[in-house]
Amino acid sequence: FLLYVLAEVGRVQGKPAGDLGRTVALYEVRDRLDHYGKALLALALHLQDPEGQAERVQALLTDLNNAAIVEATGAHWEEADQDWWNWNTDTRSTAIILDALARLDPENGLAPNVVRWLMVARQDGHWETTQETAWALIALTDWMVTTGELQADYAWGVQLNGRVLETGSFNRETVLDEKVLQVAVADLFRDQANRLVIEKGAGPGRLYYTAHLRAFLPVEEVQPLDRGIIVRRQYCRPPEPGQQEAGTCEPVTTAHVGDLLQVQLTLIAPHDLYYVVVEDPLPAGAEAVDTSLKTSSVVGQAPELRRVDPRDPFAGYGGWGWWWFSQTELRDEKVVLFATRLPKGTYQYTYQVQLGLAGEYRVIPPTAYEMYFPEVFGRGAGMVFTIER
The missing domain is CATH 1.50.10.20 (Glycosyltransferase)
Structure with a gap:
């Protein structure tokens, strides 16, 4: 320096x-x-x-x-x-x-x-x-x-499969504006590659863009996906005192009306993440009943809380890191967590659900993503969960 x-x-x-x-x-x-x-x-x-x-x-x-x-x-x-x-x-x-x-x-x-x-x-x-x-x-x-970004003066255009979607221009007065274009999946080619072309004309300034594709599959066909975050969910029967070690979970896919199940949601952040949203949809015949969501880091080293001194006995409370999540919400259809900054590491969240209505339910996978970088995300597996009388 x-x-x-x-x-x-x-x-x-x-x-x-x-x-x-x-x-x-x-x-x-x-x-x-x-x-x-x-x-x-x-x-x-x-x-x-x-x-x-x-x-x-x-x-x-x-x-x-x-x-x-x-x-x-x-x-x-x-x-x-x-x-x-x-x-x-x-x-x-x-x-x-x-x-x-x-x-x-x-x-x-x-x-x-x-x-x-x-x-x-x-x-x-x-x-x-x-x-x-x-x-x-x-x-x-x-x-x-x-x-020269603030001195922008250029034209732009977007084409999909040779068809012009829209054209326009940016200048000093409109440099902070943004444009959102959407195309239905039904309008895309199914038997060949789709070609998206984004063009910037001559002139000063930078053109920033992102492209996203959203498609929907039957829940039971959805497989886990890692695009910068790993997330996994398991339903378990609550362990009897002294019978199981903390953190263990024997997965179940069938239970009875009135049962109280434990949900373990595991999140792995390979790198520090910002403005993270974690969503865990509930089976339609169940509801979350525990309003306190525990968060623990299970990495085998000082829990990668990059600005916490592992030698300080109060800097992590033995690995517990619930304070990273600034807000949790127990909604009717899902559990949602928000973190402004999440240091890299492995986290586990535990809550309980009460089973109230018999049926065979297709449970939407849990997801985690960066709010402002939605391309950085992870998805668990979809599943079928049966609630018997």
Whole structure:
């Protein structure tokens, strides 16, 4: 960081500054640096000697590209260890790396998705720490200057299978507008691939878009799906005291009217997630009766609560992490949980249902998804559950 600051001083003052010798020496041990350290080192090398250090700068950017965690519509970086001394977080690292990409490699294909990830990580107009907020603002400002996004002036068009769906244009007055187009599944080809073409005309500015396909199958044919989140549900008979260890569950698919069953909902977050919604539909002949939903992390290490010191006996209460979910709702047709930020790890939620009406019910699968990145989601299996008299 100090080498980067010295190099920036030279740029601002318009005269040589920094310490190129020490900067190059640090490059030789770059494998010992965190991701954000490599980004700052790349900026320092470029500021001091753009042409002479181009090869080293490119090597650092390649390292960062390879370390990126890319999901459906977002990209970010996660450090191997927490750097408490420099107030660093994964969000801060991601912002610093975006700044390096904006200034050194603006055509990098990761950058737009890094921008989207940072914007979703924002809460109430700011990020979680002052360091995150400061670096995010620096990076996003440099990104907008580089891309000219706010000076948009271009035409756009959308075609599906050769048919024009709509055309339009964006300019400085409409740059924040959005357009939503929908096509019925019945209008798609069934025996060949469907071709969706989204075009941006010449002119400054960036065009951001997402495409989604929704289809419906018989519940019993729906299989689990992992697109960044893993979710699983089981119905079990409540264990008798002392007969089963906590967390064990013997699945059942048949029970009787009046039975009280335990539902275990397991969620695995491979990476930190933001604005997560978990929905668990109920069998039509049952209703949730326990208004307290327990949440526990079952990973075999300090429960990956990235900003909790595992040495602190109060920083996790023995692995329990219910506080990550800011709201839970027991509705007539499903149980719903909301989390503003969910650190990577494995979580288990337990509640009970009362069986009240006999019948054979097709139970819709549980789902979990990021509210602003719906492409990042997981789905459990559909099932048939029988309630006997």
